[in-house]
Amino acid sequence: MSAHVEHVDGNALAGILAEFMSADASTLRITCRHCGAHDPMGEVVVERDDAGSIVRCRGCSHTLLVILRDAGGGIRLRFEGCAEIASG
Numbered sequence: 001m002s003a004h005v006e007h008v009d010g011n012a013l014a015g016i017l018a019e020f021m022s023a024d025a026s027t028l029r030i031t032c033r034h035c036g037a038h039d040p041m042g043e044v045v046v047e048r049d050d051a052g053s054i055v056r057c058r059g060c061s062h063t064l065l066v067i068l069r070d071a072g073g074g075i076r077l078r079f080e081g082c083a084e085i086a087s088g
């Protein structure tokens with residue numbers, strides 16, 4: 001961080017989050033908090049059923065993410081053992 005810190009509200013994140021979320025999800029790189037594996041999302045192990053998906057690390061099998069679809073159609077993303085998700 002630079003010496004100059006600007007305090008703004010969360011609306012300031014709209015642009016960068018829209019850019020991040022428009023990326024091809026299979027190419028996002030996900031880092032495991034447990035073993036440090038840093039693999040493309042397309043290479044993780046996914047267990048899924050009607051309620052959602054459990055995303056596991058291919059290296060150590062720890063749960064990285066849980067993705068759930070609500071009855072109302074919303075989507076919830078729970079960060080479990082995921083240290084980072086990166087685009088680019």
Ligand SMILES: [Zn+2]
Binds near residue numbers: 032037
């Ligand atoms: Zn791992």
